[in-house]
Amino acid sequence: MTRNNDANTPGLWDQAGGVSKSAVVSKNAPLAERMRPRTMAEFTGQEHLLGEGRILRRMIENDSLSSLIFWGPPGCGKTTLAHVIAAETKSHFIFFSAILSGIKEIRDIFREAEGYAARGLRTILFVDEIHRFSKSQQDAFLPSVEKGLVTIIGATTENPSFEVIAPLLSRCRVLTLQQLEPATLRGILEDALTDGERGLGTLGLTADQDALEFLAMQAGGDARIALNTLEVAAALLEGQPGQGRITLGIVQEALQKKALLYDKGGEEHYNVISAFIKSMRGSDPDAALYWLARMLEAGEDPIFILRRMIILASEDIGNADPRALQMAVAALQAFQVVGLPEGRIILGQAVTYLATAPKSNASYAGIDAALAEVRESGALPVPLPIRNAPTKLMKELGYHKGYQYDHDRDEGYAGQPCLPETLTGRKFYQPKGHGYEKNIIERMAWLRGKLDGNKDSGP
Numbered sequence: 001m002t003r004n005n006d007a008n009t010p011g012l013w014d015q016a017g018g019v020s021k022s023a024v025v026s027k028n029a030p031l032a033e034r035m036r037p038r039t040m041a042e043f044t045g046q047e048h049l050l051g052e053g054r055i056l057r058r059m060i061e062n063d064s065l066s067s068l069i070f071w072g073p074p075g076c077g078k079t080t081l082a083h084v085i086a087a088e089t090k091s092h093f094i095f096f097s098a099i100l101s102g103i104k105e106i107r108d109i110f111r112e113a114e115g116y117a118a119r120g121l122r123t124i125l126f127v128d129e130i131h132r133f134s135k136s137q138q139d140a141f142l143p144s145v146e147k148g149l150v151t152i153i154g155a156t157t158e159n160p161s162f163e164v165i166a167p168l169l170s171r172c173r174v175l176t177l178q179q180l181e182p183a184t185l186r187g188i189l190e191d192a193l194t195d196g197e198r199g200l201g202t203l204g205l206t207a208d209q210d211a212l213e214f215l216a217m218q219a220g221g222d223a224r225i226a227l228n229t230l231e232v233a234a235a236l237l238e239g240q241p242g243q244g245r246i247t248l249g250i251v252q253e254a255l256q257k258k259a260l261l262y263d264k265g266g267e268e269h270y271n272v273i274s275a276f277i278k279s280m281r282g283s284d285p286d287a288a289l290y291w292l293a294r295m296l297e298a299g300e301d302p303i304f305i306l307r308r309m310i311i312l313a314s315e316d317i318g319n320a321d322p323r324a325l326q327m328a329v330a331a332l333q334a335f336q337v338v339g340l341p342e343g344r345i346i347l348g349q350a351v352t353y354l355a356t357a358p359k360s361n362a363s364y365a366g367i368d369a370a371l372a373e374v375r376e377s378g379a380l381p382v383p384l385p386i387r388n389a390p391t392k393l394m395k396e397l398g399y400h401k402g403y404q405y406d407h408d409r410d411e412g413y414a415g416q417p418c419l420p421e422t423l424t425g426r427k428f429y430q431p432k433g434h435g436y437e438k439n440i441i442e443r444m445a446w447l448r449g450k451l452d453g454n455k456d457s458g459p
Contacts, residue, residue: 030227031192031230032224032227032228035192035227036083037077038083039084040088043081044184045178045180045181045184046076046077049175056068056175060085065089065124065151067151067152067171068151068152068172068175069130069154069155069169069175070154070177071158071159071160071174071176071177072176073179073221073222074224075219075222075223075225075226076178076179076223077177077180077223078155079126079155082155083126086124086126089122089124091123092121092123093126094109094112094113094123094124094125094126095128096109096127096128097128103137103140106137109123113125113144113150114149123151124152125151125153126154126155127141127153127154128155129155129156130154130163131156138164138165139167139168141168142168142171145172146171152172160174179220179221180221180222182216182217183216185215185226186216188223189207189215189216189226189227190212193205193206200230200231205246206244208245208246208247208248210248211246211250214248214252215229215233215251229251229254230254232254233246233253233254234246236250236253272291272294272295273291273295273308275287275291276288276291276292276295276308280354280355281316283356283359285351288351288352289351289352292347292351296340296344302340302347303336305347306331306332306350307332309331309350309351310325310328310332313327313328313329315364316359316360316361317354317357317359318360318361318362318364318437319360319363319435320357320359320434321357321435324354327353327354328350328354330350331346331349335347357435358434358437359435360432360435360437362430362431362437366428366429366430367428369428370428373428377423380423381420382420383418383419383420384398384399384402385401385402385404387399388400411447411450413447415451431444
């Protein structure tokens with residue numbers, strides 16, 4: 001747990017209300033840490049919260065801060081903004097991590113906060129990765145938040161509706177931070193190049209515009225990645241001819257293979273798989289391939305992807321193209337034989353087939369409608385003609401009596417009613433009028449015509 005005497009924590013305030021000397025960041029710290037904004041004037045991005053008249057800006061300017069939860073992607077400024085708020089409001093700041101701390105440390109914090117409250121100082125407790133705290137740990141925050149002993153600022157990359165207990169969530173205002181735009185990141189990179197106090201200004205570096213634009217795009221909205229990659233690029237120039245100029249090639253070498261924003265256990269995982277499924281359902285093969293590539297590049301398990309494709313083949317395509325399920329299952333089997341990297345070709349073929357196939361959810365809707373009926377009406381009796389009659393007693397009771405064997409009739413269709421009597425005429429499966437289901441509609445209509453005595457020649 002980091003307290004306010006941590007030399008690497010900027011934006012802290014001493015008892016007299018001035019910036020603590022211990023808040024100076026070491027020159028050996030990473031560039032992203034050295035360039036961390038210390039004031040509202042230095043902070044860029046999140047204009048929807050910090051712009052003139054916006055909610056968070058008003059809270060800070062009016063000194064009406066309440067407990068908050070910052071929800072946003074990595075590198076968008078959650079931790080930095082908490083530091084800035086503490087500095088602007090002259091509050092005692094405590095950094096608290098779920099990974100390193102437990103309930104004992106929470107109690108220690110509250111005792112510390114009581115001491116500062118006695119001196120008239122607010123304590124801001126910054127709870128990093130609040131979604132990782134257990135229910136009992138989150139419960140431990142409640143008494144001090146209710147008393148106003150501490151003002152909590154929680155940070156999370158996960159949806160707080162699912163990860164934060166309801167009592168604590170109800171006492172906090174959730175503010176959504178957005179991924180930083182490439183233009184914002186480019187401005188941050190340019191500042192780092194020219195800042196002689198905390199940045200790279202003393203090195204006399206220049207950067208090609210296409211290099212900065214590429215880095216700003218590839219950072220994925222993460223200022224930390226952008227700045228630390230810039231620092232690596234600067235280091236790569238040492239000892240090279242023409243040193244002092246950061247080119248696109250240098251940035252590409254520094255960046256190597258950036259890990260995409262895709263936490264396999266987090267919200268972005270579900271966002272991307274949702275986009276993938278909806279793209280195939282929406283018959284958009286290009287989008288489906290893009291989201292597939294995003295998942296593969298981020299290291300998603302291809303078997304997970306293929307399982308979802310098998311589900312989609314039945315749920316969203318069904319009998320509009322019965323071959324879709326065969327394709328999805330065959331893709332799974334083929335991938336298990338081949339693996340990556342060649343397996344991407346199999347995935348690409350299956351994805352484009354499913355995306356371009358005719359769509360119908362009639363089978364999916366049909367089974368759900370049948371299940372709903374069963375849950376409502378219970379176990380209705382099986383009609384006697386279609387009951388099994390393996391014993392003499394069952395035959396005497398009328399089991400199987402009157403059963404019409406379909407293969408004894410023309411076209412293998414007898415028209416024997418098979419639903420419980422009270423459900424006669426109910427239609428659970430309603431095929432759509434396109435794809436192969438168009439053929440199904442025509443065949444079912446023809447069969448009904450035969451049952452009514454219509455002797456057409458057939459479909």
